Amino acid sequence: MSVETREARQPWILLSPALGAVALLLFVPLVFIAVYSFWLRTATGADQVGFFLDNWAEALTDEFYRDILLNTLKIAAITTLVCALMGYPAAYFIARSKGNKAVLLLLLMLPFWISYIIRTMSWINILGVSGAVNWLLTGLGIVSEPVQMLYNETTVILGLVHFLLPFMVLNVFVSLDGIDTTLEDAANSLGATKWQAFLQVTLPLSLPGLAAGGLLCFVLGAGTYITPLVLGGPTDAMFANLVFEAIITQLNWPLGSALSLMLLAVLGALVLIYNRYLGMAQLMKGLG
Amino acid sequence: MTRHMDDTTRYERLRERYLNGDLDRRGFLGMLGAAGLAYGVQTPFAKYARAAAEQVRFDGWGGVVSEAFREYAFDPYTAKTGVNVVDGTFGGADEYLSRVKASQPGEYNIAHLSGVFDYVRYHNLELSSELNEANIPNLENVITALVDVLRKPTGGSLSAVPYDYGTTGLAYNRKHISDEEMKEKGAKLMIDPAYEGKIGGWGEWKTRIWYAALQTDQDPNAVADIDAVWDAVRTHRDLALKYWSSGAELMSLLAEEEIYVTEAWSGRVKALQDQGHDIGYYDPPGGLGWQECLFVLRGSPMPECEELLNFMLAPETAIAVAEGQNYPPALDPNKVELTEQVKALPAFDPTGTLAGLNFFDPPYWNSKEAEWSKTFGRVQKGY
Known part of the structure; x- marks a missing residue:
């Protein structure tokens, strides 16, 4: 075996455990799900093996699924926008802070030490009828009766922002931290104000991080089902809730499989578009 | 006489053949890989078969109910039979059914399910078993109306015993x-x-x-x-x-x-x-109105499960669970002396007929x- 051949093989040998794990734990289950999506649920709840297009026809043509999918994308988009608006200043502050950067990053990571469900449920104690905000409002005499704030689309978005904001801040921080600050100084020395230097130098250079954070927030937000379950009202379901219902409540694994692949395809398409224009390298940097 | 070879001996013989040159390196590694694959595929399922007589898995709602079961039924049962009870929990009947559907027969044994709707649902999915009632003498103490409604969907036999309502x-x-x-x-x-x-x-x-x-x-x-x-x-x-x-x-x-x-x-x-x-x-x-039952799933070790059900239906267990979860036990008040606390529970029927309650009609x-x-x-x- 020539040296070139051996060198060409080496990365694959090193990668083989990871590739094997991805193949076994991701692609094989995905194939199972794809196969399942062509089966049918019988009246008793048992699966009918075969090749039927009924689930796909229903998932793709029924406006119920289309509407919930669009609503899910809308909620994910609003969440991403709010995360960007709130996360950028925080990331900028951390990146430009001197000395206490590590402490600030640690504070940013602290919420991850608490269960996501507990973090979500904590809003009930904050915004509930007998929660902290209402206690304050009634105590100060601002309102006479507690205000109903929970269980609507706004609280779903609030819960998602709470969950996803650290992902945005981290990605933007990584991007900002890699920008040479002397570039801003150079812009200032050429007559630009601080605001102009930020708009024309720092912001464009940090856009890849913003986009990576946005992609993560969007994909994670669109795939969630706990937040609408805990903080949403009767009509605030998202697409993942439909998958949950099909598989768990209705025991319709074939339809649930088709729906989950549909969501995967939509979110996968977004990732591909991102990769086409910005590349995955920035995302990996943010995740790392 | 057939002599059974253990895995270590098999490996040593294979290695010896390889070192002697009777087997090339590719063949040696291939056989090791095949053995590993066979072990990996076989082991997860074999353990349930092997463990069947040594343990019974029970899944319920957790909390005080689980504690009462542990104290009054599981521990005495293990002390008497030597069979360990693995105590699992679930958040709902739908979620549990999904887990059972994805499992191998025998992996799950007894579940604290809602009857009669879920009883029929599990039966329709061919997950039901057939209890030998002779092994569950405490079934005699249960309200007849609750038992009869379970018999109908399974053609007169039982795959579960009523437990509370x-x-x-x-x-x-x-x-x-x-x-x-x-x-x-x-x-x-x-x-x-x-x-x-x-x-x-x-x-x-x-x-x-x-x-x-x-x-x-x-x-x-x-x-x-x-x-x-x-x-x-x-x-x-x-x-x-x-x-x-x-x-x-x-x-x-x-x-x-x-x-x-x-x-x-x-x-x-x-x-x-x-x-x-x-x-x-x-x-x-x-x-x-509704009742809950203790359902035995197909593929379970039946004598062990039947004995455990008998422990769980013992009045002291059923009453302790009832007081813990605030639901009346399925025990007939005409046959078993119930505590004042049980008699004060909402929905308790002192007549033992449950004639005043309306249930889902399973069909x-x-x-x-x-x-x-x-x-x-x-x-x-x-x-």
Whole structure:
């Protein structure tokens, strides 16, 4: 075996455990799900093996699924926008802070030490009828009766922002931290104000991080089902809730499989578009 | 005489052949890989078969119920038989069924399920077993009506024993809704616009449809106008603040006064009352009763499971569990002396006939499951 051949093989040998794990734990289950999506649920709840297009026809043509999918994308988009608006200043502050950067990053990571469900449920104690905000409002005499704030689309978005904001801040921080600050100084020395230097130098250079954070927030937000379950009202379901219902409540694994692949395809398409224009390298940097 | 070779000897012989040059390196590694694959595929399933006689898995709702089972049934059972009880929990019958469906026969053994709807559902999925009742003498103490209703779907035999019963009635905050108003309006209070934003409801299709049938003056076990029922479900949805999905969430919504009225499980309301909350409970005319059973799944070690069921049906166990979870036991009060605490539980029937309760009619509701659960999923989300 020539040296070139051996060198060409080496990365694959090193990668083989990871590739094997991805193949076994991701692609094989995905194939199972794809196969399942062509089966049918019988009246008793048992699966009918075969090749039927009924689930796909229903998932793709029924406006119920289309509407919930669009609503899910809308909620994910609003969440991403709010995360960007709130996360950028925080990331900028951390990146430009001197000395206490590590402490600030640690504070940013602290919420991850608490269960996501507990973090979500904590809003009930904050915004509930007998929660902290209402206690304050009634105590100060601002309102006479507690205000109903929970269980609507706004609280779903609030819960998602709470969950996803650290992902945005981290990605933007990584991007900002890699920008040479002397570039801003150079812009200032050429007559630009601080605001102009930020708009024309720092912001464009940090856009890849913003986009990576946005992609993560969007994909994670669109795939969630706990937040609408805990903080949403009767009509605030998202697409993942439909998958949950099909598989768990209705025991319709074939339809649930088709729906989950549909969501995967939509979110996968977004990732591909991102990769086409910005590349995955920035995302990996943010995740790392 | 056949001599069984252990795996170490097999490996040493194979290695010796390789070192002697009888086997090339590719062949040696290939055989090792094949052995590893065979072990990996076989082991996860073989352990259940091997462990069958050594342990029984029980899945229930956890909490105080699980503690009572552990103290009064599992530990004495293990002490007597040497069979260990693995105690698992689930959040709901639907979730548990998904887990069972994805498992191998024998992996799950006994479950504390809702009867009779789930009993039939599991039977239809060919997950039922056939109990030898001679091994469960304590079954004699159980209310006959509860046993008979389980026999019907399984052709006279049993795959489960009844364990407790209760009702899904109406819970209301007495600071805002009087007992008189509740009695006057009954189920229709749940669609009273006066309480818009203060109404809750269990996000479960059967209960929603049952109460919508009552709200439209129909027999829930023979709905004549399903469109009217869906309209009532929609009306309730538009007035409701929240569909709850667990007993803990139900209690939180009522205790925090987020909602003033909802359907509720009798035992949970008793727990709230015991905590000092001024919550009333009312079973309206046509209100919903249910029973829970201990279901033995197909592929389970039957003699071991039957003996465990007998321990669990022993009066001291059943009464301790009943007091822990606030639901009356399935024991017939005419045959077993029950405690005053049990007799004071909501939904308790001193006659032991349960004639005053209404249950889901299994053939009717199981035949509608696919259509109605799906439609409810849509109506629930605003359609």
